[in-house]
Amino acid sequence: MSKIKTIIFDLGGVLIDWNPEYVFLDVFQGNREKMDWFLKNICTSAWNENQDAGYPLEKATQELVLQHPEYAELIKMFYGRWTEMLGGPIAGTVDILEKLVNSKRYKVVALTNWSQETFPIALERFEFLKWFEGIVVSGDEKTRKPFKAIYDITLKRFKIKPDQAIFIDDNLRNVEAANTLGIHGIHFKTPELLIQQLEKNNISL
Template sequence: MTNINTIIFDLGGVLIDWNPEYVFLDAFQGDRQKMQWFFDTICTPDWNENQDAGYPLAQATQDLVEKFPEHEHYIRLFYGNWETMLGGAIEDTVTILDTLIKSKKYKVVALTNWSHETFPIAQKHFEFLSWFDGIVVSGEEKTRKPFKEIYDITLNRFNITPEKSVFIDDNLRNIEAATALGINSIHFKNSKALIEELKTYKIYV
């Protein structure tokens, strides 16, 4: 196997616990069925991902308010209370990140689908975001995973050889896109499994 010299981390779901339920379960008074209907119908994952690709949060909110005026209160909560959706660091994975960086054997970068408007909030919360050799934020690039363009941006910006890199992401769709470009990839499930999968690339933490 080719010697790995670069490790690319996703952030949300791998190193950072982000979940809109932290806002909306309370907003809907514990009614998961109503909350899920709201996520499936109004503030959908596709809608949120559009902001990850650079669409302005205020405009995205207004678009939905005009379409669903009867749900204005809940729509405005999504970005109005966005900071509450940050549940904290996924500490076991942060420990892995720390070990990899301290080993000084690898270039360690991040590739994240994240609004450029909310990413500075995360940077204030999580000191480990300053550890990376670089971070590609989808909202700043006006594109997002799983589109080829953002992987190309990452590879070119940090002079990464796909075959000598490993990409870690909790979204299988993003993993499949990276694999198609020749990037070694690990579908993140939990930190313990990640340690075992890294071993297959002769990466020990």
């Protein structure tokens, strides 16, 4: 295995806690079954990911309201109350990030699926986002994980050799896509497990 020189972090679900549940569980008065149905059938993950790839939030909202007018108010809440879905930092992973950056042994960058309209809110809220050498934001690039193009953009922009990079993401689909390009993928589950996974790749904190 080549010596690892670059660590690529996903953001949401790895370093930043984001969850629509923070809004909709309250809206549905604690009825998780109703909330789950709404998020699986109306404001779906696939719908939200389309905005992560650069589609305008307002246009997406209007189109979905036309498809499901009976859920108009709930649909408008998705981006209307988006800041309430943004939780705090995932402290254990932020600690890992800090140690990697401070070690100065690695190039540390981020690759995130995130709307370019909402990402500035995260930049303002989370100081640790300034620690990265750079961040590739899907909404800016008009493509997203798991598509090959966004990995290629990241590799080229930061002059990364795939076999010398580790990519950390909480979405297995995105990790598998990185693996097909020769990047060493780590499926993130917890900060504690991440430390073990990094050590297996000869990266000690």
